[in-house]
Amino acid sequence: MVDVCEWSSADTARLLRIPGVDDDKYSRGVVALRTGSNAYPGAAVLGVEAAWRAGAGYVRYVGEGRAADAVIARRPETVAAHDIGRTRVDAWVIGSGTDAAERTREEAVALRDILAGSVPVVVDAGALDLVPNAAAPLVLTPHAGEFARLREFIGSPTNGTRDRVGDLSETAHALGCTVLLKGSTTLIAAPDSSVFSVSSAPGWLATAGAGDVLAGALGALLAAGPEASTAEVAAAAAWLHGHAATLASGAVAGSSGHPIVALDVAAALPAAIEDLLS
Template identity: 50%
Template sequence: MPRHDDDPAEGWTELTELDAARCVAVPGPDDDKYSRGVLGMLTGSPQYPGAAVLGVEAATRTGVGMVRYLAEDRPTDFVLRARPEVVTSDGRVQAWLAGSGTDPGSRSAEASARLGEAVASGLTLVLDAGALDRVDDVRGPCVLTPHAGELQRLIEAHGETVDRATISADPRRWALTAARLTGCTVLLKGFVTHICSAEGERLTVTSTTSWTATAGAGDVLAGAIGALLATNAQRIADDPGSLVPLAATGALLHARAAARASGGGPIVALDIAEALPAVVAELSSRRPG
């Protein structure tokens, strides 16, 4: 896909349903929980255990074969009460999701060590919220999932000055700036979500309801993206550029699940996660033969 260095407003296209359908990995009769993808999750904290639950709910409902959840006792207890099938011991994973519901200022030594191992592993990563500060340590393909305020801090940590209002007024320019500063795929959340890479790939996903603006919705989005990356591990290994459509597909699933759950009325984040299987089924039915 060509770069458009002269004009950050050029080259953006809305993710199509057909392209999103191609990103949904449907298991076959010979698949098992490992071949379907294992997502390692370093999310939640004693202060914010609910974020871990929401991300795990989203990942399992998007279609990952296994979630391997590693965190402190309190969020682990919350996760196991909600999803007893989650594995809480070390082992192989195909991708990592880190940062949802965490704060780098209160990160424990144990959590820091786990995060350091994940970002240095070379495996595909989703860095959200409280893990965005570790972007410079990443050694593999990586998707960053900031909102405008988090993007501001990320950009300023790399030597450029910008305020949140400026980012919100021109999200295309600043999402691209962050991608080029970090070398990562950036998914800048908003009513219109912008997904781009430093190499020039640019996609948008437009929401259909503003009721998605609710606490925990971002944790659900991160879980859905993590599941898509784990289930498409070989595709990413063959083509790192596939991170952009895969992350965008997570945003599309999230937007459609929110609309389905809302029906025009208010929702909470767990409603979005619970609507994901029906949306995945609908989208996967449109996969080309």
């Protein structure tokens, strides 16, 4: 039986780093994203937007084509270049809006280089198949279908057990990384098998692109707080993401709220942070 700890607003607040007078754009955290594709450029836009809105001091986008054009059109302050050169990176976000079946050899080599590094990597969607044998500290962000495929990697399919907590804890331990399983209640398991639950989100958050926003926000929090455990940072990002959705949808003080889109959630991240710290 795995104990589950409910993550709270107070837990999240203690992990948010407020910049001081001596901070600069680098010390606030540098996030690099290798996300999106010509087929799904919006995923890149949503992740980059969320990284900025969640407090990153410097955001790099490593991509080309429609995705890079869309990112710069939406967020011109982003540094977009295929090669990051000597720029320091404090956290990576990879996989959102990509398809492993369409991956080129060049892209596979670049992603494996990132996963072989030492900085934290948020791994989403089309990069999850590259997780086995990665060396970097990882936070995986699968939905239910992707999680079932992760279970196959460790030779233990779910087989309809419906033991969501037990399966998640086992998977994180076997893969040696943090796993954030998205859902109406989001669960986060650390490699030591400890599990946090986050239930701060309204039902309106079940909308296309919300996971891309979560990945970008998580990248920003990882970049800003390298001393914290990846599982705790993942739980804080999930809580903040849910609270931003609450504010964006107006689902406060007993109100049922209204529909939102993913970009609304990203836009509400600054207000969610202000609300949490006030």
